[in-house]
Every structure is written in structure tokens, then in C-alpha cells.
Amino acid sequence: MEAIEPAYGTATLLLIAAGAVALLLFLIMKVKLHAFIALVLVSVITAVAVGFPLADVPDALMYGFADTIGPVALLVAFGVMLGRLLEVTGGAQALADTLITRFGEKRAPLALGVASLLFGFPIFFDAGLVIFLPIILTVARRFGGSLLYYALPAAGAFAAMHAIVPPHPGPVAAAEALGGSIAVTMLVGIPVAVVAWYAGVMPVARYLGARIQVSVPEVLFGEINDGRDDSDADGTDGPEGEGGGKGSARRAPAFGTVLLLLLLPLVLISLGTVMETLVTAKSVDKDAAWVAFLGLLGDTPVALMVTVLVAIVVLGRPRASLPQITKLLDEALGPVCSIILITGAGGMFGGILELSGIGDALSGSLAGLGMPLIVQAFIISTLLRVAQGSATVALTTTAGLISGAVGEANLGDFQIALLVVAVAAGATVLSHVNDSGFWLVSRFFGMDEKTTLKTWTVMETTLGVAAFVVAAALWTVT
Structure with a gap:
């Protein structure tokens, strides 16, 4: 529309x-x-x-709603199914135990964040969050205290990679609009994203976690009933690692098994990204059957569906019958229906603001501001982000607006990459109620709107500001 x-x-x-x-x-x-x-x-x-x-x-209402709820519904549904299987079989506990053993309790948030940075390279923010949700919640439930200690480092890592680093669509589109190199943008974006995450997310997570108590929500940790007897109903005599198994058929999966399972969507999505890149570069025939097949497997919802099917075979079937697994997965979908609908409605609100012309009117009045190009890029992107909510729209619109000035300035690929980071930084700050991601985080972590504004919005802002400061500092020495 x-x-x-x-x-x-x-x-x-x-x-x-x-x-x-x-x-x-x-x-x-x-x-x-x-x-x-x-x-x-x-x-x-x-x-x-x-x-x-x-x-x-x-039609205007459906524009943003359908565009958001389509992928979100599939990602959340498959993600929560995978998370429930990991939780009930003890897989999430096995992975959490290994992370804690190797990094220690005090470094558990850092371990979650580093793992999220690695997974966040090819995986979109929302997909990465739903895959890591059982791990985050398991670690938080084990140690107690505020969920923010563990949730914000992981969510912030996915947000940083998604906003700043190719092959994610926003920075790729911005780099292409500005005539820059995708490869250079990636090489610049990765260290900037890591530094911005460490400086803009980790201290904020510690500060907010010490002052705001957020309990672990029951998104995944519902009642567990494997159909055997009452002693198993709460999982206390469930798979090994959750309370002492009842034999080899009930043992929790090994750490390596869980890790490979979590790596499966990473590999599949990476394959899709590689195929898309090769097709764009005309290195392979886009009409070739094998290219189309790998591209299909690399589509994020398909990759998650394949992972859930593998999880049913690897985690579920050795421990329960297929009807029991089906009932478990069906029960897992109930609590997330509200998450899906609210996230879609958030996209609807953002879509109305986008179609209303608010962003175009705002950007047109700011494009000619007399200030350094990198500052102008950050401010325009920030205002567009606040006005209409979508980070991707803010990225692409800002890049289009400043592309003329970039061309006239005859900048090199490194400077253009810094401009992309500045635009991405502006598109990250001040996530609020017109951003579908705001509602996804709010509902996944069981926070009301006021708490989400005090935590997620603050963290997104410090992350974006940190990324801009790094880019601006590098800009001054080029």
C-alpha cells in the first residue's frame, strides 16, 4: 500500500x-x-x-499488521515449541549448566551475551531471541534475582548485530544506497557492534538488574506432565538434570547434542544468506534447483521448522510418545498467542505512522541541516525511528536522504561504513510503543509497558548512542 x-x-x-x-x-x-x-x-x-x-x-491497518504478524507468528510459534522441548527434556538445563560451569555464576550474563553475538551474526533479532529464550530463562531461574541481569545482555547482543552488521537487511540496504562496500561495512560493523554492546548494554543490564525486579515469566515453564504418574507431573522426577532421571530413556540430552541442535538453524540460515549473496553477485544461477532448495532451507521460518522436527526426533521421541509430544507442543502455543497478536498490533500502529507521511515530512525538513554528515545521519535516523517505529524504515529512508551528499563528498568505503553505523545507531535508540520489537520483548520477558520503557527502551538507547560514539570517533581520525 x-x-x-x-x-x-x-x-x-x-x-x-x-x-x-x-x-x-x-x-x-x-x-x-x-x-x-x-x-x-x-x-x-x-x-x-x-x-x-x-x-x-x-487496508492501511492491515498493511503493518500483516507485514509484522506473518513472520512473527511463525518465528514465535516454532521458537516456543523448540524452547518447550529443550526445557522439558532438560536440554536447556544441560546447556545452562555447561555455560555456568565454564564461565561461573558471575560471568553467566557475559556468556549469554557472547553466545548471542555469535548466533546473532546470521539470525534476525526476533528469531535469535526465541531460540535463546529457554536458555535465558533457565539461567535466570537457577540463580534468581532479576531476569534483566540475563535477558538484557542477550537481547542487546541480538539487537546490535541485527542493526549494524550485514548480512542483516537494514545495514545492507543502507550500504547499497550510499554506494559502499558490503564487505567493508561488515568488517567495520562487527567490532563496532561488539564494542557498543559491551559499553552500552552490559553496564546498563547490571544497573537495571540491581534496581528493577523482573521475575521469570511462565512462557515456557508451565506444568510438565508426561502422562506417566503424579510424581512426574511437575518434572521433579523428570529427565536427568531436572531432578534425577528414571533410566537411560529419561536422561537429559548431552551438551553436544543441544549445542548442535541450536547450531542447526544457524547453519541453515547461513546457507540461505550465502545463496542470496551468490545470486546477487551472479556467481550462481538463481534458477538452479539446488540454489532454490538451499535458499528455501535458509528461510528463517523454514529453518526453525526443520529444527523443531529434528528436536522432536532427537529430544522428544526417546523420552515420550508422539501423541504426548504433540500435546506438549500444543500447550506451548497457548501462552504466546497474546504475544503474537500484540506484536502484530504494534506493527499496525507503526505502519499507520509510516503510511501517514510523517516520516517523509520530517526527513524532508531535516535533510538540509548544516552539520557534519555523520551527525546529520544519526539525528535524521533517530527522529525517523521515534516518529514511525521501524528501524529498517529509518535505516533505508535516512540512507536515501543523505546519498546525494555522500556522493558529492566522494567518500571511501571505510567512511561510508561509518555512516551506515551512524544511521543504524539512530535507528536503534528509543524503541517504544510504535515498535513491534518493543512488544515482543515486553511479552517474552513478562514486563508491563512502564517497565519495558524503563529497561528495554533505555538499553536500546544506550546501545545506539554507544555505537554512534564509536563511529563518530573513528570518523574524526579518517
Whole structure:
């Protein structure tokens, strides 16, 4: 669906956007209206207020909703199935125990973050988060204290890699729009992302974890019943590693098995990324059957589906019958329905703001600011991010706006890579209620909206600012 012609000036559109956000927060935090209902209601009101023809409002609502809920529903569904299998069979505990043994309790958040950085290289933020969710929750449940100690380092690592480092779509699109090298952008982006994560996420996670108590949610840790007897109903006599198994058929899987299982989607998605890169470079025939097959396996939902099927065979079948596994997976989907719907509604709200022309009006008024190019890139991207929510839209729009100035400046690939980092940094900060990722994190970690604003939004902002500071420092010496 195409954006409408703005019926108002930039100032009026920004006031409408600010009013919509304020109304949404009021309905959710003060009136206590369910977040899904509030998001849909405010999306309708905003669409009418900015001038959408009434007949076009339903299509405008579906634009952001369908675009978000399609991939999110598949990722969350397959991810929670995999997580439930890992939890019930003791696989998550086995992996957590090994991490803790090797790194120690005090370094457990660091271990989770480093592992997330590695997994986050080819895997999108939301997919990585759902895959790592059982590990995060298992570690947090074992040690107690606030979930933030363990959740923020891992989630921040996935966010950093997704925003800054190719082959993720945002930095790739920005590098191409600015005429830069994808390879150089990757070589620059990886160390910047790691430094920004360590400086902008780890201290914040420790600070917030010490001051805000967030309990481990019951997304995965529901009642476990394997159909044997009452003593097994709570898992206390379940697989080895969860309370002492009842024989070889009930032993928890080995660490190596769990690690290989978690690496499977990483390998499959990487294959898809490699195929896409080779097709773009015309190194392989895109119509070749084997290329299409590997590309299909590398599609993130397909890769997760394959992983769940393998997990059923490797983790589930040695310990339970297929009907019992099916019942377990069916029960796992119930608690995440709300997560999927609310995340989709968040995408709906962001889509309305995008189609309303708020972003275009804002960026058009800022493109000619007389300031250093890297500062201009960061500010424009930040304002677009705040105005319409989507980090990818902020990345691509900002890159398009400054591409002319970049061409005139005759910059090298290294400087263009720094500009991409600056744009990505701006597109990371201030995640709030018009960002579908905000709602995904809120519901996965069992936080209300106020707590999510005080934690996730703050951490995203410090991460983005840290990335920009690194890029700006390097810019000054080039």
C-alpha cells in the first residue's frame, strides 16, 4: 500500500503522532485497557486523524499488521515449541549448566551475551531471541534475582548485530544506497557492534538488574506432565538434570547434542544468506534447483521448522510418545498467542505512522541541516525511528536522504561504513510503543509497558548512542 499525500504540515503531523503515542500509553498504563485493543483503537484513530479516506483505513491497518504478524507468528510459534522441548527434556538445563560451569555464576550474563553475538551474526533479532529464550530463562531461574541481569545482555547482543552488521537487511540496504562496500561495512560493523554492546548494554543490564525486579515469566515453564504418574507431573522426577532421571530413556540430552541442535538453524540460515549473496553477485544461477532448495532451507521460518522436527526426533521421541509430544507442543502455543497478536498490533500502529507521511515530512525538513554528515545521519535516523517505529524504515529512508551528499563528498568505503553505523545507531535508540520489537520483548520477558520503557527502551538507547560514539570517533581520525 502506498503512503497518502500528507493533509497537514510537518508540525501538525508530528503533533498527531505524539498525541497518538500519549493516548496509547494512557489507555494501557492508566485505563488498563488490554494492549492489543488499545493498539488497534489508537491505530484507527490515528489513521482518521492524519487524513486517510475512511474506505482505505482497513487496508492501511492491515498493511503493518500483516507485514509484522506473518513472520512473527511463525518465528514465535516454532521458537516456543523448540524452547518447550529443550526445557522439558532438560536440554536447556544441560546447556545452562555447561555455560555456568565454564564461565561461573558471575560471568553467566557475559556468556549469554557472547553466545548471542555469535548466533546473532546470521539470525534476525526476533528469531535469535526465541531460540535463546529457554536458555535465558533457565539461567535466570537457577540463580534468581532479576531476569534483566540475563535477558538484557542477550537481547542487546541480538539487537546490535541485527542493526549494524550485514548480512542483516537494514545495514545492507543502507550500504547499497550510499554506494559502499558490503564487505567493508561488515568488517567495520562487527567490532563496532561488539564494542557498543559491551559499553552500552552490559553496564546498563547490571544497573537495571540491581534496581528493577523482573521475575521469570511462565512462557515456557508451565506444568510438565508426561502422562506417566503424579510424581512426574511437575518434572521433579523428570529427565536427568531436572531432578534425577528414571533410566537411560529419561536422561537429559548431552551438551553436544543441544549445542548442535541450536547450531542447526544457524547453519541453515547461513546457507540461505550465502545463496542470496551468490545470486546477487551472479556467481550462481538463481534458477538452479539446488540454489532454490538451499535458499528455501535458509528461510528463517523454514529453518526453525526443520529444527523443531529434528528436536522432536532427537529430544522428544526417546523420552515420550508422539501423541504426548504433540500435546506438549500444543500447550506451548497457548501462552504466546497474546504475544503474537500484540506484536502484530504494534506493527499496525507503526505502519499507520509510516503510511501517514510523517516520516517523509520530517526527513524532508531535516535533510538540509548544516552539520557534519555523520551527525546529520544519526539525528535524521533517530527522529525517523521515534516518529514511525521501524528501524529498517529509518535505516533505508535516512540512507536515501543523505546519498546525494555522500556522493558529492566522494567518500571511501571505510567512511561510508561509518555512516551506515551512524544511521543504524539512530535507528536503534528509543524503541517504544510504535515498535513491534518493543512488544515482543515486553511479552517474552513478562514486563508491563512502564517497565519495558524503563529497561528495554533505555538499553536500546544506550546501545545506539554507544555505537554512534564509536563511529563518530573513528570518523574524526579518517
